[in-house]
Amino acid sequence: MNDLSESDYRLIEAKIDGSMTDQEQDLFAQKLKDSKDFEHEFQTQNMVIESLVQSNNEVLRKEFRPYLEESKQQRKIDDARRTLMLAASLSFLVLCGIVYYLFSPEVVNHETIYQAYFEIYPAPPITRGNEVGANLSDFDHYRKGEYLQAIETFKSGPQSEMTPVYQAMCYLKTDQVNKAIEHLNEALGSSHLIVNQTAEWYLALAYLKENKVNKAQGLLKKITTEKQLYYKQALEILNKIS
Amino acid sequence: MNLDLKELVQHLKRNDNTCLKTIFLEHGNYCTKNLIKKTNCSVEDADDIFIDAIINFRERLLCDKIEYLTNIRAYLFSTCYNMWLVKYRKSKQHESHAEDIRSFYKDSANTSDLDKEELYTLANNAISTLGDKCQTIIRLFYLNKLTMTEIAEEMGFASAGVAKTIKARCYKKLMEEAKKQLAQNKVYLS
Numbered sequence: 430m431n432d433l434s435e436s437d438y439r440l441i442e443a444k445i446d447g448s449m450t451d452q453e454q455d456l457f458a459q460k461l462k463d464s465k466d467f468e469h470e471f472q473t474q475n476m477v478i479e480s481l482v483q484s485n486n487e488v489l490r491k492e493f494r495p496y497l498e499e500s501k502q503q504r505k506i507d508d509a510r511r512t513l514m515l516a517a518s519l520s521f522l523v524l525c526g527i528v529y530y531l532f533s534p535e536v537v538n539h540e541t542i543y544q545a546y547f548e549i550y551p552a553p554p555i556t557r558g559n560e561v562g563a564n565l566s567d568f569d570h571y572r573k574g575e576y577l578q579a580i581e582t583f584k585s586g587p588q589s590e591m592t593p594v595y596q597a598m599c600y601l602k603t604d605q606v607n608k609a610i611e612h613l614n615e616a617l618g619s620s621h622l623i624v625n626q627t628a629e630w631y632l633a634l635a636y637l638k639e640n641k642v643n644k645a646q647g648l649l650k651k652i653t654t655e656k657q658l659y660y661k662q663a664l665e666i667l668n669k670i671s
Numbered sequence: 672m673n674l675d676l677k678e679l680v681q682h683l684k685r686n687d688n689t690c691l692k693t694i695f696l697e698h699g700n701y702c703t704k705n706l707i708k709k710t711n712c713s714v715e716d717a718d719d720i721f722i723d724a725i726i727n728f729r730e731r732l733l734c735d736k737i738e739y740l741t742n743i744r745a746y747l748f749s750t751c752y753n754m755w756l757v758k759y760r761k762s763k764q765h766e767s768h769a770e771d772i773r774s775f776y777k778d779s780a781n782t783s784d785l786d787k788e789e790l791y792t793l794a795n796n797a798i799s800t801l802g803d804k805c806q807t808i809i810r811l812f813y814l815n816k817l818t819m820t821e822i823a824e825e826m827g828f829a830s831a832g833v834a835k836t837i838k839a840r841c842y843k844k845l846m847e848e849a850k851k852q853l854a855q856n857k858v859y860l861s
Contacts, residue, residue: 497718499695500700
């Protein structure tokens with residue numbers, strides 16, 4: 430069929446095995462160029478070995494495919510587990526939020542209490558005679574809610590026992606709490622019961638606004654114990670802040 | 672993953688491919704998903720490419736072409752991407768999507784008339800006619816890439832030289848048988 434020698438076959442085998450020396454490489458290239466039989470023999474042998482390798486690879490492909498499917502299944506399970514964990518964590522957080530909202534003690538905001546209970550002490554009504562001697566014309570700004578101007582009016586106008594309370598109202602409305610406290614303390618010295626009790630109530634509110642809770646509590650307890658004018662409101666506030 | 676390549680090679684040389692399962696489980700989904708994302712290829716193509724990348728990885732390990740690997744995931748993904756590029760370029764050149772048998776044989780045979788499956792059957796028939804010892808030695812050398820020393824150790828031969836002689840004899844028998852099969856099936860190479 431062909432006239433190849435034993436050494437030619439060995440050369441081809443060495444080429445396929447990848448174990449040729451440099452010298453053999455040159456010889457192989459020369460033989461491939463010169464002899465059709467040599468070339469044909471090499472192609473045949475190479476094809477047989479390559480077919481074996483590729484056939485084995487086909488077997489490996491079939492063997493490996495389930496591994497890949499398993500990896501995808503595993504991933505799906507992991508993803509589902511992760512989603513479940515995330516959902517569980519979120520539910521737990523929401524639950525914690527609900528529990529906290531329902532069972533945690535209400536955070537007392539003293540400013541809010543102040544806003545809820547503070548009502549400006551009304552100006553004396555325009556009638557004959559007036560409360561503890563206030564001059565009605567001095568209250569024009571006060572009635573109109575012009576508290577800065579009212580402060581000036583009260584400073585220069587005639588003073589009554591109630592004047593410090595009105596002045597305190599103006600300072601509270603204009604967020605000058607310390608000045609309001611000063612005037613309310615001044616009013617506390619009044620011998621007039623209404624002035625005194627009103628001053629105590631607003632002073633308690635002023636302390637709350639200033640976040641001086643202990644001082645406010647002390648006054649509020651006094652108001653409730655003595656059942657003063659504002660004792661109901663005082664009791665409510667005490668329940669909230671205690 | 673701390674992959675012990677030497678241990679992996681030892682398993683593969685003993686024809687134990689289950690050691691590659693861990694690689695599939697740890698990197699299979701990542702590589703296929705990202706290949707689809709990067710190339711917009713189909714899921715089936717991505718799966719085929721990843722499996723081929725593992726076969727290529729196995730082959731390179733057995734041939735001692737990989738001695739050290741810091742990031743197997745990056746290695747496998749880049750192999751997948753390069754394989755996809757080759758496939759993409761082929762399709763761009765309007766070549767048939769069906770795998771061309773010629774690509775297996777590089778610069779050797781003109782086998783355009785031959786069917787891939789037919790050649791596999793022919794080669795497998797040829798090897799199955801050999802004795803057990805010959806079949807084993809051929810498989811160990813060409814498929815599991817064992818060296819002659821390793822074959823001698825594995826098969827209990829006195830030395831690598833003895834293994835080489837026996838392998839050469841078996842190789843010769845295999846080729847004779849393959850040629851017979853080719854003639855019987857009237858398969859001719861031009």
